Amino acid sequence: MxxxxxxxxxxxxxxxxxxxxxxxxxxxxxxxxxxxxxxxxxxxxxxxxxxxxxxxxxxxxxxxxxxxxxxxxxxxxxxxxxxxxxxxxxxAPESVRPFLDHKKPMVRAWALDAYVLLDGPDAAKYLRQASNDLAASVRARARNLRKK
Structure with missing residues (x-):
């Protein structure tokens, strides 16, 4: 096929x-x-x-x-x-930025991962915000990114 x-x-x-x-x-x-x-x-x-x-x-x-x-x-x-x-x-980090606020937690988590990897503007700020996200998956991704 x-x-x-x-x-x-x-x-x-x-x-x-x-x-x-x-x-x-x-x-x-x-x-x-x-x-x-x-x-x-x-x-x-x-x-x-x-x-x-x-x-x-x-x-x-x-x-x-x-x-x-x-x-x-x-x-x-x-x-x-x-x-x-x-x-x-x-x-470009700008392509990832809109997904940092997505309604789906997994999308937010992977957007954070990509944004930090791409060294997007204010990446540290988004990492701090993600540390307080309601979704455990987003908080865990933020923790793991801080360890790197």
Missing amino acids: DMMTVFATWDGKTTAELKDVAASLTVDDHPTLLSACDAGGKTGRAATWVLKSAYESGASIAFPEDVLRGNPHWEVALHLLQSVKYAGARV
Whole structure:
């Protein structure tokens, strides 16, 4: 099954087929994958999961910062924020900043991680604020970042 068909038929939960896609990516697939990241719906969520997996495996793929700046679905944002550590300096801290106040705690936690990693302006201030977040996941991420 080709990548776009896998994305279109994905059930939104199981990752076995997405892992297969990530494992079989070639450089020729990168433009299609990056385009799918911005597709919206489950296609975008599946594509960003595959992109994150590819980054974790050491793939060198452009970071779709435009998707992060475009008010993505929270799962798309989460996958991209988790991927920032692999993309590094190729991402502007301003692209991450809006997610520091996201309603989903996991998104806030990974936005904090990315923002600090990118040495965003006022990162220390956001670390202090996160230390008092209602969500334990955000407080834990702030604690771990302070240890680094």
